[in-house]
Amino acid sequence: MWAVVKKEFKSYFLSPIGYVFIGLFLIMFSIFFYTDVFYYGSVKFEYIFYSGATILTFIVPVLTMRTFAEERKSGTEQLLMTSPLSITGIVFAKFIAATLIVVITEICTFMYYAILCHYGKPEIETALATLLGFLLLAMSYISFGMLASSITENQIIAGVITIGFFIITWFMPNFNSALTNFSLINIFSKFPNGQIDIADTVTFITFTLMCILLTIIVMQRRKSAK
Amino acid sequence: MIEVKNMTKKYGKFIAVDDISFKIEEGEIVGLLGPNGAGKSTTMNVITGFIEQTEGQVIINGFDMIKKPKKAKKEIGYMPEGVPLYYDLTVKEFVTYMAQIKKVNRKEIKEKVEKVLRETGLTDVQNKLTKNLSRGYKQRVSMAGALVSEPKILILDEPTVGLDPKQITEIRNLIKELGKNHTVIISSHILSEISQICNKVIIINKGKIVAIDTPQNLEEKVTNDNSIYITVEDPENKMEKIQEKLEGVKEIKLIAENEDKTKQYMIKSEEDKDLRKTIFEVFAKEEITIFEMKKADSTLEDAFMKLIEEGGEK
Numbered sequence: 001m002w003a004v005v006k007k008e009f010k011s012y013f014l015s016p017i018g019y020v021f022i023g024l025f026l027i028m029f030s031i032f033f034y035t036d037v038f039y040y041g042s043v044k045f046e047y048i049f050y051s052g053a054t055i056l057t058f059i060v061p062v063l064t065m066r067t068f069a070e071e072r073k074s075g076t077e078q079l080l081m082t083s084p085l086s087i088t089g090i091v092f093a094k095f096i097a098a099t100l101i102v103v104i105t106e107i108c109t110f111m112y113y114a115i116l117c118h119y120g121k122p123e124i125e126t127a128l129a130t131l132l133g134f135l136l137l138a139m140s141y142i143s144f145g146m147l148a149s150s151i152t153e154n155q156i157i158a159g160v161i162t163i164g165f166f167i168i169t170w171f172m173p174n175f176n177s178a179l180t181n182f183s184l185i186n187i188f189s190k191f192p193n194g195q196i197d198i199a200d201t202v203t204f205i206t207f208t209l210m211c212i213l214l215t216i217i218v219m220q221r222r223k224s225a226k
Numbered sequence: 227m228i229e230v231k232n233m234t235k236k237y238g239k240f241i242a243v244d245d246i247s248f249k250i251e252e253g254e255i256v257g258l259l260g261p262n263g264a265g266k267s268t269t270m271n272v273i274t275g276f277i278e279q280t281e282g283q284v285i286i287n288g289f290d291m292i293k294k295p296k297k298a299k300k301e302i303g304y305m306p307e308g309v310p311l312y313y314d315l316t317v318k319e320f321v322t323y324m325a326q327i328k329k330v331n332r333k334e335i336k337e338k339v340e341k342v343l344r345e346t347g348l349t350d351v352q353n354k355l356t357k358n359l360s361r362g363y364k365q366r367v368s369m370a371g372a373l374v375s376e377p378k379i380l381i382l383d384e385p386t387v388g389l390d391p392k393q394i395t396e397i398r399n400l401i402k403e404l405g406k407n408h409t410v411i412i413s414s415h416i417l418s419e420i421s422q423i424c425n426k427v428i429i430i431n432k433g434k435i436v437a438i439d440t441p442q443n444l445e446e447k448v449t450n451d452n453s454i455y456i457t458v459e460d461p462e463n464k465m466e467k468i469q470e471k472l473e474g475v476k477e478i479k480l481i482a483e484n485e486d487k488t489k490q491y492m493i494k495s496e497e498d499k500d501l502r503k504t505i506f507e508v509f510a511k512e513e514i515t516i517f518e519m520k521k522a523d524s525t526l527e528d529a530f531m532k533l534i535e536e537g538g539e540k
Binding site for chain 1: 237271274275276277278280295296297299300302304306307308310311312313314315323324326327328329371
């Protein structure tokens with residue numbers, strides 16, 4: 001399984017996708033850093049992440065759309081699926097590789113924290129809570145993106161399904177306030193307050209595991225339906 | 227070594243493979259032969275565990291593919307149709323990755339990769355990206371990927387498609403060489419290939435096994451019925467009654483009417499008897515002009531066509 005993680009992770013940087021993801025992320029974060037934090041003379045590191053979470057909506061699909069769709073289209077799926085690896089192992093490996101990219105970006109965001117330290121005393125606890133929430137949100141998005149990629153061999157369709165789903169969940173609370181807790185971004189928005197709510201954490205993890213499980217089921221079903 | 231028992235694969239209502247059974251013993255080189263859409267790739271995909279059969283059983287070296295997939299898959303090296311490769315990896319990286327996912331012992335990976343690169347003649351291009359290689363080299367990389375884990379069974383789906391004649395000979399020799407210490411299954415629609423390499427042929431048509439035999443036996447089967455192809459000019463239609471005058475003829479069949487008003491017939495004799503001399507004499511008496519006469523050469527090709535046709539009529 002770790003061989004797949006390693007290869008998938010490396011592939012992100014062999015194609016431009018990894019660089020585009022991290023680069024775009026840092027450009028946008030720098031803009032938010034200026035407009036949301038620096039401009040107000042604040043030292044609240046976590047403020048960048050409110051806008052940052054919306055960026056995630058648009059760039060996570062770039063990371064996930066190829067995971068299974070590309071393998072299916074090029075036929076390399078046959079190599080992977082006829083190896084002694086289990087489907088569960090393969091799905092988790094791809095999930096971990098994509099998550100690692102997000103972790104790298106999060107580590108890069110510490111430079112904003114370092115800059116703020118120069119001017120004042122940003123709260124480390126809140127910053128860490130925000131980073132945790134951001135990671136959980138990203139994991140939910142990645143798992144859904146992977147699910148979308150597993151049902152089609154067209155990367156573009158996988159990407160569009162993913163973005164579409166994120167946007168729908170994003171605006172769901174606008175239709176009915178009862179849907180507030182279905183919006184992943186809404187759930188995330190509590191973390192930058194410094195609260196780590198067990199219920200919210202569990203929601204993210206459950207959503208992630210559910211999507212991973214569905215991906216495994218899709219791959220398994222394709223084996224007998226194909 | 228490989229045992230397929232009553233295997234059926236359905237796609238919805240369409241039956242791709244219909245209740246086939248066969249056994250392949252250790253050390254055999256088996257050719258899987260059939261026209262396009264006969265179920266060759268489906269059969270291979272089931273044997274390699276890429277897809278699951280609807281009914282029946284596949285046993286690889288004692289391990290059931292569905293119950294013990296990890297152990298069964300480890301025994302097999304598979305080179306899929308169309309030679310899929312990871313194009314962002316170099317040759318060495320690709321082969322190493324194949325070794326890793328095939329669960330080759332970590333300490334042996336380096337050594338085994340080097341060995342297989344040498345054997346397939348890839349050492350010189352090992353640091354090139356696979357996407358920049360020619361078709362022949364891609365084929366070899368795919369083969370190296372299948373071989374690196376030193377599996378006992380090799381399954382090659384149309385290994386020579388898209389190669390030039392020189393490369394075909396090279397791959398063929400490589401397969402022959404591998405056949406010495408591997409059990410090999412090759413699918414192909416090129417018959418000469420199968421008859422040269424394989425010691426057993428399985429002919430599939432419309433999802434069913436039409437024949438399992440050695441190439442020699444299959445050829446002999448069709449040699450026994452002597453067919454003669456003859457082109458004649460026969461304006462008075464004497465051919466209709468000619469059968470009475472020819473002894474030992476089983477069937478006369480009109481195959482084609484040519485534009486120059488000649489007709490081509492196939493004459494089948496009853497037993498193993500060469501009728502050409504008789505035909506010549508009788509036709510001369512009857513004033514039927516013979517333009518061309520030839521005895522059908524029986525090759526594996528004929529056996530193949532015949533079996534497929536028979537299978538289709540049933």
